[in-house]
Amino acid sequence: MIAIEPRFEFRLENGLADAWRRLQSVTSGPTFQHDPEHVTAWLRHLRGDFAPLLLVARDRGEVAGIVPLMFRDGRRRGLLPFRSVRFLADLHADYAAVLAAPARAGEILGAALQWLFEEGWRWEALVLDNLCGAEPAAAARAWLGARGIDYTLGEGRYYQVDLARPWDRVMGETSRRFVRKNINLARNRLARAGGYEVESATSWDAERVLDDAAPLHAARQGELGRASLLTDPGGRAFLADAIRHHTLAGRFRAYWLRHHGRAIAYMLGFEEQGTYHAWNMAFAPEAAHFYPSRLLIHEILRDCHARGLKALDFMRGEAEYKSKWTTRFRPRWKLVVKNRTTVYGRAVHFLESVFTRPKEAAAR
Numbered sequence: 001m002i003a004i005e006p007r008f009e010f011r012l013e014n015g016l017a018d019a020w021r022r023l024q025s026v027t028s029g030p031t032f033q034h035d036p037e038h039v040t041a042w043l044r045h046l047r048g049d050f051a052p053l054l055l056v057a058r059d060r061g062e063v064a065g066i067v068p069l070m071f072r073d074g075r076r077r078g079l080l081p082f083r084s085v086r087f088l089a090d091l092h093a094d095y096a097a098v099l100a101a102p103a104r105a106g107e108i109l110g111a112a113l114q115w116l117f118e119e120g121w122r123w124e125a126l127v128l129d130n131l132c133g134a135e136p137a138a139a140a141r142a143w144l145g146a147r148g149i150d151y152t153l154g155e156g157r158y159y160q161v162d163l164a165r166p167w168d169r170v171m172g173e174t175s176r177r178f179v180r181k182n183i184n185l186a187r188n189r190l191a192r193a194g195g196y197e198v199e200s201a202t203s204w205d206a207e208r209v210l211d212d213a214a215p216l217h218a219a220r221q222g223e224l225g226r227a228s229l230l231t232d233p234g235g236r237a238f239l240a241d242a243i244r245h246h247t248l249a250g251r252f253r254a255y256w257l258r259h260h261g262r263a264i265a266y267m268l269g270f271e272e273q274g275t276y277h278a279w280n281m282a283f284a285p286e287a288a289h290f291y292p293s294r295l296l297i298h299e300i301l302r303d304c305h306a307r308g309l310k311a312l313d314f315m316r317g318e319a320e321y322k323s324k325w326t327t328r329f330r331p332r333w334k335l336v337v338k339n340r341t342t343v344y345g346r347a348v349h350f351l352e353s354v355f356t357r358p359k360e361a362a363a364r
Helices: 016-026 034-045 102-118 136-144 167-172 176-192 208-224 233-248 285-290 292-306 321-323 344-355 359-363
Strands: 002-007 050-061 060-074 080-087 125-131 154-163 197-200 252-259 260-272 275-283 309-315 330-337
Touching: 002 102, 016 034, 016 060, 034 233, 050 102, 050 309, 060 102, 060 344, 080 344, 102 136, 136 330, 154 321, 167 197, 167 292, 176 285, 176 321, 176 344, 197 292, 208 260, 208 275, 208 285, 233 252, 233 260, 252 292, 260 285, 260 292, 275 285, 275 292, 285 292, 292 309
Parallel strands: 080 125, 275 309
Antiparallel strands: 002 050, 050 060, 060 080, 125 330, 154 309, 154 330, 197 252, 252 260, 260 275
């Protein structure tokens, strides 16, 4: 019999730290973003008005699973209290996880859902995003469906390049025009302009990494009309702490494409269980005619293949360029639940639907 113990703070004490790491080690899928040090860094620098909620599942007193969540209290239309719940730190993470042995992940998530719906703790919206394992997503859908609870389901992709095969087959799966043709153009143009170098770093100081990466990221994001996390004080502090932790853990690896000694593209990533996870990348907009990102990804793939890694994971996001490198992907699931099981929940969601109804529909 599973019993849920809620904890409204991220304090891994009284044996919970050991249980967290034990469960993390057997959880299916990438879990490095669930290292306590990584989560603590996010909470310290980027949590904003979110508060942690750990649902600790115990079976006969032993911790059998942990569902790491967070919640935020806000107001709809500036008036109505509205509490939203989602996976802990998922705004800046790529993989969500139910920390549990794969055979019990669905059971643990089901128990957590039961606690959320039946223990009287008020909430209005639940977002379970970045689920990369089939079992937790299927279990959540089954639990909700069996109780007639509506939800919306979104499906995304984690694109992965399979490196556990001959190099010609790896390249043969890439787009001839987008990848192979432009890599040749990049090499020729850079050769005529004075050449290029690729540098790999695993032990640089975090501030040095960010000092080199931030100008490229800010310029590229500015070109796209977006702010750069690398130049935001809280974002940079989180990234620095995360890089330091994963460097000490032997996971962090950065790549740089340099032209005349100046960086024109970079990639920051992590290696875990034979996979390189491509975390953050940018290029200098003024060097776009050299196709620097495509050339750098090619060089990274070649290096990872030579070192015997089995895959490169582009992490979350369905940017079109990823599908040019591989046709292989794992599904990414997102479930959104509006809590209409309480009188207040039904009222607030009804009023929200009225306020957001298209004007032409309301005028009929």
